[in-house]
Amino acid sequence: MTLKVLCVAEKNDAAREISRLLSNNQSSRREGLSKFNKIYEFSCEMLNNNASVSMTSVSGHLMTYDFTGPFKGWEKCPPVALFSAPILSFCPENYQPIKKTLEREAKKNEVLVLWTDCDREGENIGAEIRDVCLSANNRIRVYRARFSEITFRSIKTAIQRLESLDEKLAAAVYCRQELDLRIGAAFTRFLTLRLQKVFPADLADQLVSYGPCQFPTLGFVVDRYKQVQQFVPETFYKLKAVVMKNDISVDFSWSRGRLFNRAVTEIFLEMCQEHPTAVVSRVASKSKSKWRPLPLDTVEFEKHASRKLHINAKQAMSIAEKLYTQGLISYPRTETNLFPASMNLVPLVQEQTQDGQWGDMARQILADTPNPRRGNKSDQAHPPIHPIKYAPNLQGDEKKVYEFIVRHFLACCSKDAQGMETSVDICVSQEEFSAAGLVITQRNYLEVYPYDKWSDKNIPNFTQGESLPTERIELVEGETTPPLLLKEADLIALMEKHGIGTDATHAEHIETIKSRRYVGVQQDGTFLPGMLGMGLVEGYDEIGYNLSKPYLRAELEADLKAICLGQKNKDDVIKSMVEKYKQVFIETTANAIKIDQSLSSYFGTPEPMGPEQGDMRGGGDDLLPLAKCRSCLQFDMYFKTTREEKWILSCVGYPQCKYIVFFPSGVTHAKTESEQLCNRCPHPPVHKARLTFERGTIPYFLQGDIPNVFIGCLFCNEDIKRAGIELRNMSSHPPTVAHSHNSYQSVVPQNSFTIQDTPHNSNNNNPIASGRRDLGFDPTNPPPPVKRYSDGTSHYTKHPRVTEPPSGGDDDNFVVCNCGARANLLTVKKEGPNTGRKFYTCMTNSCKYFLWDPRSDPSMDTRPPRQDPTQMSSYVPPTGDPFMSLYPNRPDSNSHNQSVCCRCGEQAKLLTVQKQGNNHGKQFYSCPKPREQGCNFFQWADEERRDSFSPPQRGRGGNSFSKVSRGGPRLCSICRQAGHNKKNCPNSNPF
């Protein structure tokens, strides 16, 4: 029996090479949907079967991450919301062909073997491949091949010991990805939006970013610059003895090195000058070798290119990649600095014998057999960088880079340079001096490697015990010098030392801080911090977090390691790190003025920016959410001002969730009280709000210690209602928002509305409208097309009080539900039988009217949405709705579970939320009288927040329900305890 196996490697090169090895050079090649990722086919033994194998590849990560909907817009949500915003995982457009190839091939095969690189990222890429393949073929069996290098032996061993994917490694990468995105985006948006406003003259178009790699890199440059600035030179003194031998003058240096006290040095000088004869105390000769370089890895390549060729790291890497794609050199991204024992270097050296400059050297190496040193690093995937083919016709920098790689390779394969070092010690009046000379005996690798310097230094022959007159003894004065400013190669070395970025990304991070104007490069290649970079680091230092230091990142790295080892759990790490960084962020925003001040020493007077500007542009202290949205329960709600400068409280889920609360015009400022939580509201935390009123507009009984200021919960406070602080709200049921690792958004709005007015009463006179809710959509008798502002024949009618939309265009998406609120035309995005279908849904949570758009493709499934008489709505959203599965809680027949809705007199049901989620098990009252008849009231059993959920037309105040239960003690409606009522409840709000 033949087993059908799909193998997937991390990149095409690896797939090709592994196929070659597994097939004994017998694989055939065909095209995949991605032109960069071929499919290699062959047969071999696998899992004790004859396997027919298709081997293909991805190109690194298949999936990428981003925020969704409202969180994508820079000014649509406050940056702090990004710490809890949902994240969408999706396959970007240019990788779709790869994904489609995987899906297609997965369907044809029984087994999937993952051949991604054996590192953390590789494990995660493996998991991405697995998820895609399983979604196309859920019966495919998944294995992981582990190999340390792409050699016949390693590959064979791997195939005999197929394992399972290490979920821990994959999880660590998910963790890194999520944190990098949240932290980077939040800080970047905040900084950019704020500083563009504060320093419009200099930074109006400047992107000011924060990244956990770029910022510490900037920190290194600033640190060194400061060391140089703060350096105070010190004068030192030393002695020098000059001796003539065979007409050659030799400088001997003092064994005491240097002293910082002139008087003391002068005493030694006088002593020597009193008895100036030098006696040779020791002459020693020993052989010395200068080691040939180690095989070249990426980091060394970048450093050498920068130092010796004066080509910056980023540029050097892009040239190397070009040479690689031309087949001239090996893969340039490698952490390996030792050639695998199995690798045959002879043909590679052979190639270079043709060259006029280094051909002789290549021949010499072949005569001696190439023998490179073995370094101590291996990424177990790629060999060190080496030339593949001889390339005589390159020009410019390409030629320089290629030549360097060839010379370095030949130098590696050559022998160490040999020399003889002679050291001579002399004694002058008990003070010791020494000198050394060098004679190079065999240049060896130096012949081909001009980048290293090792020169002869001639000194004459001295004999131990001989006495010589000193030519002179002198006091030399010098000054200590500051450290040198960093050059690119030093910066890369520091990044490597502190684990900032990876070998593949060092050059990119350096490029980023250059392009963001954080640093500049001088003519001599040294890095100077720019005004922006300097100011940012100073500002952050002022705030007190070492964001420009590598520590925080190092802590994350340690956590990631712990995840890999199974000592920590991914979700815990994300939770704690998000919380940590969020606190840092909040403190940073609260102290943002310090950043302004630091920058103001470079960019002049800042434009004042305070908390009064409570918009999304990064300022002030309005960045705390008040609570989770009362409508969608998914997103946070924030205070903000409208264009007309009226205060509102809105859900950041807009436009997916349009819940919004309007305040009366007397409110001049609204803010979340960071320290005060409401102890009665569920779904904590619900913060109390601080509303500032215009003088004279606030009722006397609301005034507390501070005149004209109200502090209290907006969702369960009777006083608010009595005071006439009308919390008008409009909302829509939000579509499901995809969370991490979901590849779809189920529903997205076709357009977005701005809310212009309060909804009004339902139009009870419209028979079609009022009947529709009960009947649902009748497929046998499809209604006429829905028109905007229909003439009464449509299911939606224009309510006379709704303001005309400003455009006046023929906007079919704009309709008014029979409850008076706006209804949206939405499209199902989730893959399934209804993909692409459009439907209308009312924006108010308490209505949730649903209707398929009859203009949708009639061949689609036109069954009406699932109806359940116990459900609140005729529309059942896919997931995420706490009201989705509501079933009456009827365990007994006594009246204990019943209340009478005092508004309409109907008996209200006490229901229990069955669906798993935040509200699981919670009880609520629901009046069964249809909305069209003016009721359909909703209220959680354990709280009072009627206005949030009641139909807008209901009057304020008064209790809609009177309990008919006669059993048990009467409980306080605030704290649910017996013995008092809400008027004298000890837990009540003081207002």
Next chain:
DNA sequence: GCAAGGTC
């Protein structure tokens, strides 16, 4: 328009 990590 944000990050960093893979890779072409």
